[in-house]
Amino acid sequence: MADPSTYRPRPGEVPDQPGVYRFRDPHGRVIYVGKAKSLRNRLNSYFQDITALHPRTQQMVTTAASVEWTVVGTEVESLALEYSWIKEFDPRFNVKYRDDKSYPFLAVTMGEEIPRVQVMRGAKRSGTRYFGPYSHAWAIRETVDQLLRVFPVRTCSPGVYRRAQSSGRPCLLGYIDKCSAPCVGRISPEDHRALAEEFCRFMDGETGPYLRRVEREMKAAAADQDYEAAARRRDDAAALRRVVEKNAVVLPDRTDADVFGLAADELEASVQVFHVRGGRIRGQRGWVVERVEALDEPGLVEHLLQQVYGDNPTTTVPREVLVPYLPTDPDGMAAWLTGLRGSKVSVRVPQRGDKKSLADTVRTNAVQSLSLHKTRRAGDLTSRSQALSELQDAVELTESPLRIECYDISHTQGSHQVGSMVVFEDGLPKKSEYRQFVVRGEAVEGTDRHMDDTAAMDEVLRRRFTRYVAERDAARAETARAGDGSPAVDDDGVPLRSGPVDPETGRARKFAYPPQLVVVDGGQPQVAAARRVLDDLGIDEVALIGLAKRLEEVWLPGEDFPVVLPRTSPALYLLQHLRDESHRFAISHHRSRRAKAMTRSVLDDVPGLGPTRQAALLKAFGSVKNIKAASVEQVAAVRGIGPRTAEAVLESLGTPVATDDDATDAGAAGPDSGTTEHLAS
Secondary structure, X not given: OOOHHHOOOOOOOOOOOOEEEEEEOOOOOEEEEEEEOXXXXXXXXXXXXXXXXXXXXXXXXXXXXEEEEEEOOOHHHHHHHHHXXXXXXXXXXXXXXXXXXXXXXXXXXXXXXXXXXXXXXXXXXXXXXXXXXXXXXXXXXXHHHHHOOOOOOOOOOHHHHHHHHHHOOOOXXXXXXXXXXXXXXXXXXXXXXXXXXXXXXXXXXXXXXXXHHHHHHHHHHHHOOOHHHHHHHHHHHHHHHHHHHOOOEOOOOOOOEEEEEEEEOOOEEEEEEEEEEOOEXXXXXXXXXXXXXXOOHXXXXXXXXXXXXXXXXXXXXXXXXXXXXXXXXXXXXXXXXXXXXXXXXXXXXXXXXXXXXXXXXXXXXXXXXXXXXXXXXXXXXXXXXXXXXXXXXXXXXXXXXXEEEEEEEEEEOOEEEEEEEEEEEOOEEOHHHOEEEEOOOXXXXXXXXXXXXXXXXXXXXXXXXXXXXXXXXXHHHHHHHHOOOOOOEOOOOOEOOOOOEXXXXXXXXXXXXXXXXXXXXXXXXXXXXXXXXXXXXXXXOOEEEEEEOOOOEEEOOOOOOOEOOOOOOHHHHHHHHHXXXXXXXXXXXXXXXXXXXXXXXXXXHOOOOOHXXXXXXXXXXXXXXXXXXXXXXXXXXXXXXOHHHHHHHHHHOOOOOOOOOOOOOOXXXXXXXXXXXXXXX
C-alpha cells in the first residue's frame, strides 16, 4: 500500500485550470480518470488527511503510485477527454456500466445501395438508422411484419438477395407483396431507397400523413368500384394503426426525450431509460452499475450520460434529457450533448406534470430492476451453494450455514426502538420464521434517551436465545421423561419427537431451531455485545459475525481486523441480502409503531381500557367529544363497558360523573337510540 505523500505534486506544480487527470499504479496502469474545473483544487483534495477521505477514495490513492494531468481549454473539452480516456484505459476505480441484457434494435441499413430492414444487437454501425431499443426481438418482427404491407422494403440477407438476382426469381416475400423485389428489377434502387426513407420517417413518429394517404387511396378505390384494392388498403390502414397503438402516448406529440431513472445502494445502482419519440415510448433500456468509484448521485448521472451518448456516435440525442438528479456540471453536459446533436439539448429534472409522472414510473422500474438483480443472484441454486460455501470458508465454520439469522435495530433518535430477526434457510428467506421485537429497555438515567444500539442488540438477542435455551432444555427433559434414559413414547408406543416440535401440540416451537450463523448489522461493538449474550447463556454451537455497512466488512468476534470479501463474491451478496432484508423488516415495524404513537388517543390513559373496548366506545358514540357529553349510564350501556369502567372513562376525560337526570343531551350519540327513557326501561 503506497503512501500518497510520496507522489504528491509539489506546491505550484498543478495549474488552476480545467483539465483531466489520471492516477497510475506502480506498474503504470491507469486506475482512475477524472476531470475538474480546477485541477489544483481537485488534486489537493486527494492528498488531505487520508482518514477524511471516502473509503473507496482511500483505496484508490493508496493503490496509486503517480498522478498526471492534461490542461484543456473548456469544461466541455474536459468532459469529452475524460470519456475518451475512460474508454481507452478502462480504469478499475471508475464507474463501469454493464448492460443487464443485449437489447435488440430495429435497424435500416441506409448505408447500403439497397437498404435492408433487420433486427440488430451490439455496437451500432455508421450509415444505419436505429429504432428502439425493444424489449424482445419478436416485438420488432411483429412491427416489421405489419409495416411491410405498406412499406415493402427488403428484409432478406445478402446471400438470399444474390441468389434471387442470379435466378431472376424473387423470394417468398416478393411473391406475397411484402417486398418490392429490387433483386429482380420490379423497383429501381432509387425508388426502393425512397421507400426505405418513408419507412424511417414513419418509425420516427410521422404516422399521420401515411395513415391519411392510405385512407385516401382506399376511398378512391372504393369510388372506382375497385373493391379488392380498397380492401387491401383498408387492411394496410389497420396494420399501420396496430403499429401506432402498440406505442403508448405518454407525452404531447412531437416530444422527443430520454427519461432516466436511478436506484442505488452502497455497492450497485440500477439505471433505466425510456426513449420517448413523438410523444410515444419507443424503447426501454437498463443497466446495472458497479459503484467502484466514490460518486454521489449527480456524479453517477454524469457518467451515465457520458457512456450512453458517447458509446455510439450514431445514437440520436433527443431535444430533452430528463434525469433524476442534475449532473455535477449540468451546463457542460448540456453543451457536450448539444455538440453531439447539432442543436440545443436541455438537461433537467422534471418537477411536475406528465413528465414527472413518467420519471416516477422509470424510477420504479429501476428499483424493481435492482431488486431483481439481487434476488436472481440469491435465487440461483448454484450461486446460493457457492455463497454458502464461500461464507463457510470465510468465517471458518465446520459446516455450511444452512440456517442464518440476521438482527437489526431501528429507531428515531432513540425513540420507538424495535429489533428484527430475519431467517434465511439454504440461502433463501423463510418469512414464516421472521420475528419482531419491541425493545423494552428503560431510558438512560438522567436523560430522556433510550438505550444505544449495542444495548438494544443485547436485549433482542438475549430474549431470543433465552427462549431457545428454555425450549431446548424442555425438549431434553421430555426425552428423558421415560425415566430410564430411553426416549419418551406416546400411548401407542410411538417415540415422541424431542427438539423443535412440541410433543403435546405437534407444532414447532417458536425459537427451538438454532441457527448455524448469527449476523448482526454493525461492526465490532455490535459483535462484542452479541458475543457477550451467547457466552452468558452458554451457547457455543452458534457462530457469529457482523456486517459493517460503511465498507461492507465482515467482523468476527475478538478480531482486530475485518474479513474483506471480494465485491463480486456470492457470499457478500448473500450477506447484503440478509442485512437489507433485516433492515427493511425493522424499518417497517418501527414505522408502524411510530404511526400508532402519533395517533395516540386520550382513551389510552384510561386504566383497563384496551383497543377493543376503545373501538366499541368510538363506534357507539362517534367521537371522544360525544363520549364526554354522555352520562355514566349511557357509557356503561356499551357492550363490554361496565359502570366502574364508565366512571373511569369520564373521569379520565375530565367530565363530572353525571346521572341520567342531569346528563346533557348527546343527540344520536348513544349506543341505541341515545334517550334516557330507553335506558330506564
